[in-house]
Amino acid sequence: KQSFxxxxxxxxxxxxxxxxxxxxxxxxxxxxxLTKTYGPIVSLRFGFKSAVVISSASLAKEILHTQxxxxxxxxxxxxxxxxxxxxxxxxxSPYSQNWRDMRKIFNLHLFSPxxxxxxxxxxxxxxxxxxxxxxxxxLSSEKINLSELMKNLMNNIMLRVCFGERYQYVxxxxxxxxxxxxxxxxxxxxxxxxxxxxxxxxxLVDRLMGKMNRLNKCYQDLDSFFQQLIDxxxxxxxxxxxxxxxxxxxxxxxxxxxxxxxxxxxxxxxKGLLMDILVPxxxxxxxxxxxxxALLIKxxxxxxxxxxxxxxxxxxxxxxxxxxxxxxxxxxxxxxxxTMRLYPPAPLLVPRETRKDAIVQGYEIKQKTLVYVNAxxxxxxxxxxxxxxxxxxxxxxxxxxxxxxxxxxxxRRICPGMSTGEMMVEVLVANLLYLFDxxxxxxxxxxxxxxxxxxxxKKNHLYxxxxxxxxx
Ligand code: HEM
Numbered sequence: 001k002q003s004f005x006x007x008x009x010x011x012x013x014x015x016x017x018x019x020x021x022x023x024x025x026x027x028x029x030x031x032x033x034l035t036k037t038y039g040p041i042v043s044l045r046f047g048f049k050s051a052v053v054i055s056s057a058s059l060a061k062e063i064l065h066t067q068x069x070x071x072x073x074x075x076x077x078x079x080x081x082x083x084x085x086x087x088x089x090x091x092x093s094p095y096s097q098n099w100r101d102m103r104k105i106f107n108l109h110l111f112s113p114x115x116x117x118x119x120x121x122x123x124x125x126x127x128x129x130x131x132x133x134x135x136x137x138x139l140s141s142e143k144i145n146l147s148e149l150m151k152n153l154m155n156n157i158m159l160r161v162c163f164g165e166r167y168q169y170v171x172x173x174x175x176x177x178x179x180x181x182x183x184x185x186x187x188x189x190x191x192x193x194x195x196x197x198x199x200x201x202x203x204l205v206d207r208l209m210g211k212m213n214r215l216n217k218c219y220q221d222l223d224s225f226f227q228q229l230i231d232x233x234x235x236x237x238x239x240x241x242x243x244x245x246x247x248x249x250x251x252x253x254x255x256x257x258x259x260x261x262x263x264x265x266x267x268x269x270x271k272g273l274l275m276d277i278l279v280p281x282x283x284x285x286x287x288x289x290x291x292x293x294a295l296l297i298k299x300x301x302x303x304x305x306x307x308x309x310x311x312x313x314x315x316x317x318x319x320x321x322x323x324x325x326x327x328x329x330x331x332x333x334x335x336x337x338x339t340m341r342l343y344p345p346a347p348l349l350v351p352r353e354t355r356k357d358a359i360v361q362g363y364e365i366k367q368k369t370l371v372y373v374n375a376x377x378x379x380x381x382x383x384x385x386x387x388x389x390x391x392x393x394x395x396x397x398x399x400x401x402x403x404x405x406x407x408x409x410x411x412r413r414i415c416p417g418m419s420t421g422e423m424m425v426e427v428l429v430a431n432l433l434y435l436f437d438x439x440x441x442x443x444x445x446x447x448x449x450x451x452x453x454x455x456x457x458k459k460n461h462l463y464x465x466x467x468x469x470x471x472x
Contacts, residue, residue: 007052007363009043017045025452028347032377041361047195051370055377057384057403062360063373068411073353075370077194079186082219089272091280091350101263102273106416109253116420120322122160126153127431134436138466143441146293147461150286155180158282162250162274163229170228180278182218184454226271250277281417283455284345289428290462291343292336294446297438299391306335310433320430329430334393336425340407342391347376347456349409375406436466
């Protein structure tokens with residue numbers, strides 16, 4: 001029996017709540033459909049955990065801006081707790097001094113504009129080897145698997161940014177890539193003890209199902225990878241003393257900060273931060289590039305306009321220059337915004353949790369309620385967007401209402417990798433459009449099916465046929 005005025009939502013069963021009703025293959029569209037019956041704020045229950053889903057720009061503003069201070073915790077489920085060293089990273093840290101310090105380190109020391117400048121050669125180097133692969137395929141009229149190329153490229157870039165190239169001496173590259181995939185899968189896995197906290201024998205059931213073993217194994221592999229790299233870098237840094245280094249990778253910067261004692265920065269903090277770069281920083285960018293290219297192929301007029309812009313701006317310079325060319329690629333930026341409106345890489349953002357009781361639109365929301373903001377639904381809401389089903393980058397001319405488009409979240413917890421992520425997507429798409437013309441391999445069509453998981457990928461890999469346009 002309800003003793004308080006909770007938001008409307010489908011009736012659940014005793015004990016399991018709404019768990020049995022949820023379509024796991026596409027949670028964001030299932031939740032979007034619920035808004036047609038219940039409106040933009042919906043209540044659900046997953047076992048003993050209450051949840052609220054927000055699906056309009058005005059309510060997103062209420063949650064992520066006006067009442068952000070109440071809504072800025074994260075739930076910390078078993079797998080996330082394990083993988084983030086008890087939530088001492090950024091993404092899963094409770095709202096606290098630790099979280100503030102970690103974000104400060106990230107913004108000032110790891111991904112500041114200066115750092116991004118100095119890691120530019122890594123992006124250029126890795127990208128040039130992908131371009132070479134595409135060029136070879138173009139010359140022999142072979143198709144490429146863009147999904148795979150972009151995923152590997154982002155892994156290569158971020159691993160080098162974090163560790164330099166030597167990480168491959170610790171584990172083979174393919175093993176590290178597999179490990180990152182595994183961590184991503186674990187991050188969204190729910191346990192009996194997450195859904196029914198306090199239930200006697202919950203932990204035992206989780207152990208009997210073998211899930212804890214798999215989680216522990218993945219954690220140990222990753223922890224040992226990080227630890228070996230930390231140890232190795234400590235030895236190398238001692239030998240080098242204060243010799244000027246052209247590019248210090250993330251692990252060196254963090255070890256130096258730890259030595260300077262400006263922050264509490266144990267090895268576990270360092271590993272948590274590395275996790276925050278390798279897990280949310282790779283797939284999100286790769287997925288966005290793939291969605292953008294799929295949408296452009298389906299919308300040849302937009303493709304032509306974007307290519308003309310890129311080719312005009314870069315012109316005969318022969319190569320994209322991040323500083324000089326990117327600010328002038330306004331149509332390309334609109335293409336990427338429009339891509340993220342229709343296919344936000346994190347369609348439900350990253351779940352929040354209430355720090356205390358709150359009232360939203362007259363409804364009561366209790367402390368420790370899970371809060372999902374459905375960026376997918378907001379991006380397709382006719383109240384926010386004219387003809388939302390159409391891919392129309394032109395709609396961003398002079399556009400300004402922030403909460404209609406929130407692929408990076410908003411408020412205190414807004415993605416700290418936003419400018420890095422946007423810049424990387426722009427660089428990758430601009431290069432693909434500048435150097436090649438694109439078509440579909442014979443008999444292939446493009447679908448827009450999505451995967452479930454921490455990042456929403458295009459379910460079926462995107463195969464494209466490149467044709468060399470500019471051989472710089
Ligand atoms: C296209 C690229 C990206 C997208 C769409 C994206 C999206 C998001 C979203 C939706 C959130 C949750 C925000 C909220 O709760 O309001 C988030 C958080 C986060 N992202 Fe990103 N992200 C991207 C790239 C990156 C990159 C490149 C990095 C790291 C280098 C990164 C690191 C993080 C971290 C550490 C958090 C947790 C922030 C916190 O809890 O305070 N992201 N991201």
